[in-house]
Amino acid sequence: xxxxxxxxxxxxxxxxxxxxxxxxxxxxxxxxxxxxxxxxxxxxxxxxxxxxxxxxxxxxxxxxxxxxxxxxxxxxxxxxxxxxxxxxxxxxxxxxxxxxxxxxxxxxxxxxxxxxxxxxxxxxxxxxxxxxxxxxxxxxxxxxxxxxxxxxxxxxxxxxxxxxxxxxxxxxxxxxxxxxxxxxxxxxxxxxxxxxxxxxxxxxxxxxxxxxxxxxxxxxxxxxxxxxxxxxxxxxxxxxxxxxxxxxxxxxxxxxxxxxxxxxxxxxxxxxxxxxxxxxxxxxxxxxxxxxxxxxxxxxxxxxxxxxxxxxxxxxxxxxxxxxxxxxxxxxxxxxxxxxxxxxxxxxxxxxxxxxxxxxxxxxxxxxxxxxxxxxxxxxxxxxxxxxxxxxxxxxxxxxxxxxxxxxxxxxxxxxxxxxxxxxxxxxxxxxxxxxxxx
Numbered sequence: 001x002x003x004x005x006x007x008x009x010x011x012x013x014x015x016x017x018x019x020x021x022x023x024x025x026x027x028x029x030x031x032x033x034x035x036x037x038x039x040x041x042x043x044x045x046x047x048x049x050x051x052x053x054x055x056x057x058x059x060x061x062x063x064x065x066x067x068x069x070x071x072x073x074x075x076x077x078x079x080x081x082x083x084x085x086x087x088x089x090x091x092x093x094x095x096x097x098x099x100x101x102x103x104x105x106x107x108x109x110x111x112x113x114x115x116x117x118x119x120x121x122x123x124x125x126x127x128x129x130x131x132x133x134x135x136x137x138x139x140x141x142x143x144x145x146x147x148x149x150x151x152x153x154x155x156x157x158x159x160x161x162x163x164x165x166x167x168x169x170x171x172x173x174x175x176x177x178x179x180x181x182x183x184x185x186x187x188x189x190x191x192x193x194x195x196x197x198x199x200x201x202x203x204x205x206x207x208x209x210x211x212x213x214x215x216x217x218x219x220x221x222x223x224x225x226x227x228x229x230x231x232x233x234x235x236x237x238x239x240x241x242x243x244x245x246x247x248x249x250x251x252x253x254x255x256x257x258x259x260x261x262x263x264x265x266x267x268x269x270x271x272x273x274x275x276x277x278x279x280x281x282x283x284x285x286x287x288x289x290x291x292x293x294x295x296x297x298x299x300x301x302x303x304x305x306x307x308x309x310x311x312x313x314x315x316x317x318x319x320x321x322x323x324x325x326x327x328x329x330x331x332x333x334x335x336x337x338x339x340x341x342x343x344x345x346x347x348x349x350x351x352x353x354x355x356x357x358x359x360x361x362x363x364x365x366x367x368x369x370x371x372x373x374x375x376x377x378x379x380x381x382x383x384x385x386x387x388x389x390x391x392x393x394x395x396x397x398x399x400x401x402x403x404x405x406x407x408x409x410x411x412x413x414x415x416x417x418x419x420x421x422x423x424x425x426x427x428x429x430x431x432x433x434x435x436x437x438x439x
Contacts (some may be wrong), residue, residue, distance in 0.1 A: 007127035010184035012135045015123035017177040018082070019143035021170045022115045025054055025108070026395075027150030032163035039163065042098045050092075052214075053102045057109030058116060059392045060210040063247055064202030065117045066385025075185035078118060079178060084111035086174035093167040119143070120384040124372045125186075133319060136372065137311025137365025141303060144364065147395070148274070148300040152293040201243020208235030209389070213396055250382045254374035255431075259323075259367060262428035264390040264397075266327060269421040270360065271398020273334055274299070276406065276414040277349060284411070285344045298350035302357025303364070310362035319366035319373075324429040326363025330356050331422035337415050367429065 029051050037047040069077065088108030095101035119139045127135035157165040211232030215225040240248055251257050278296055281287040287295070306326075314322045333356025340348060368387060375383040405414035 007131045007135055008184060008186075009126075010180050011126040011186075012123050012138050014078070014177045014180050014185075015119040015126070015135075016138035016142040017173050017180075018115045018119045018122075019139035020146040021085070021173045021177075022058070022112050022119070022146070023143040024146035024150045024170065025112065026058075027147050028154040028157075028166045028169070029054070031151055031154035032158045032166045035158055035163040036101070040095070040098055040101065046098050049098075049102045050105055053105035054109040054112060056210050056213060057106055057206075058112040059213050059389065059396070060206040061110060061113035061202075062116060062385045062389045062392070063205045063209070063244070063382075065113045066382040067202075067246065069114065069117050069121075069381040075181060075187045077114075078122070078181045078185055081111050081114040081118060082174050082178045082181065084108075085115060086171055086178070089167045089170055089174070093164040116388045117381050117385045120368055120372055120387065121380045124369075124380060125377075129373075130315060132373065133314030133322075133365060133369050134308065134311035136369045137307045137314070140364035140368045141307025141310075141361055144270075144360070145300050145304055148296070148303070152297055155290075155293070201239060204235055204239040204242075205244060208232045208239055211235065212393075247382055247386060250375055250379050251386055254371070254383065256371045256374050256383070258428040258430075259370050260386060260390045262323075262327065262425040263367060263387055264394040265421050265425040265428070266330065266360070266363070267391045267394025268397045268401060269330070269334065269394075269418040269425070270356075271395045272402040272405070272414055272421070273337070273356070273418040275399045275402040276411050276418070277337070277353070279402075279406070280411045281344060281346075281349065287346070291346060295346045295350050296353065298353040299357035299360070302354040302359075303361040304357075306358040306361025307364060311365040313362070314366040314369055319369040320429075320431045323363050323366035323370060324426050326359045326361070326366065327422065327426045327429055329359030330363060331359070331419060331426065333357070333359055334415065334419045334422050338412065338419065363429075370429070 033044065033047045033050065036042075036050055037044050040047070085108055088104050088111060091104035092101055092108065095104060120136065123135045123139050124132060153169075154166050157169060161168075209232065211228045213232075215228030215232060236244075251260060274296065278292050281292045281295060310322055310326055333352055333354075336352040336355060337349070340352075371383050371387050372380060401417060402414045405417050
């Protein structure tokens with residue numbers, strides 16, 4: 001095999017590690033909120049900002065980060081992002097009060113946004129076209145695995161070492177990513193220095209996304225959540241007609257609007273299903289939190305097993321064939337939950353989640369590959385950012401949709417919603433005149 005045909009698997013591993021820790025941080029802190037509230041002597045609403053303080057800047061800054069990092073990733077950009085993320089985690093663990101903790105989490109979210117944008121670009125640029133499906137499957141699998149594993153791993157960590165452990169557990173992973181990048185990273189690349197106009201555009205898009213995310217987060221509380229969503233959507237419309245035109249152009253010219261929609265819809269379907277199954281097992285079937293968490297890990301197991309297979313199949317048969325097939329299998333797994341009787345058992349639920357997880361593993365890498373190979377190299381970071389934003393909004397919408405469906409028609413209504421959404425994603429993944437390019 002010629003040198004140019006070899007993949008830089010060390011940097012592919014870096015992309016996977018970054019995906020894992022960035023997504024892990026989206027969920028692992030949730031299980032520590034009670035302890036944080038008690039030890040820092042703050043109420044639950046304030047403690048919740050240990051989570052929101054990270055999530056908001058991550059999602060809100062994805063689009064501007066994508067535009068500014070289009071010329072990256074150089075080794076220096078990656079090193080600064082990883083080091084900043086780790087340093088903020090250390091600061092959060094050392095917090096003695098809410099202001100310190102929330103400030104550290106907001107700063108960590110800023111670096112987290114950079115990691116989210118960089119990881120698919122790093123994976124895509126570290127492998128030649130013949131191996132790119134396998135490379136893309138690494139972050140596409142490890143990222144969602146981090147989100148799923150977070151709550152299951154966080155509980156034992158908090159019980160054994162205290163709430164600080166949920167911030168410190170990522171430090172060894174950051175160190176490994178830093179050292180691998182230092183040794184194997186390509187020094188070529190640069191980031192675009194933002195001018196005043198791009199800063200204004202970034203502020204507008206970040207405000208819009210942040211307001212929508214806040215509204216969806218508090219959708220089950222005060223009715224003012226709708227005002228947040230409306231204000232955010234107005235800001236995004238204004239942004240899209242001005243500073244956001246380059247982002248719209250990337251999606252439009254690459255012909256990947258359907259893939260973006262599928263990513264959002266499948267993330268929504270998964271988040272809805274995951275929330276409802278966990279709630280149903282505890283509230284109706286009276287399973288313990290440990291038993292529920294163990295059952296939900298079946299989905300993660302399926303994803304972890306199928307992710308590498310999906311990447312290899314995409315290299316052999318094309319991502320445009322494997323991505324919709326994986327999404328269809330995910331829909332089958334979700335639909336099978338509708339056949340459960342009035343009393344659920346762990347085994348009956350687990351194998352159905354395993355099927356859905358296998359489908360999601362087969363779909364994840366190829367779907368990301370469809371986007372990253374449909375844009376020019378100089379716009380790869382923007383494409384990565386738009387996919388991550390679609391996925392993040394889907395994950396955020398899921399619990400709100402699940403709660404509304406449960407209220408309207410019980411858990412079966414929510415499972416129907418998840419199944420229909422997953423089915424709807426399948427046709428969106430079929431090619432529509434895309435012109436694949438090399439990243």
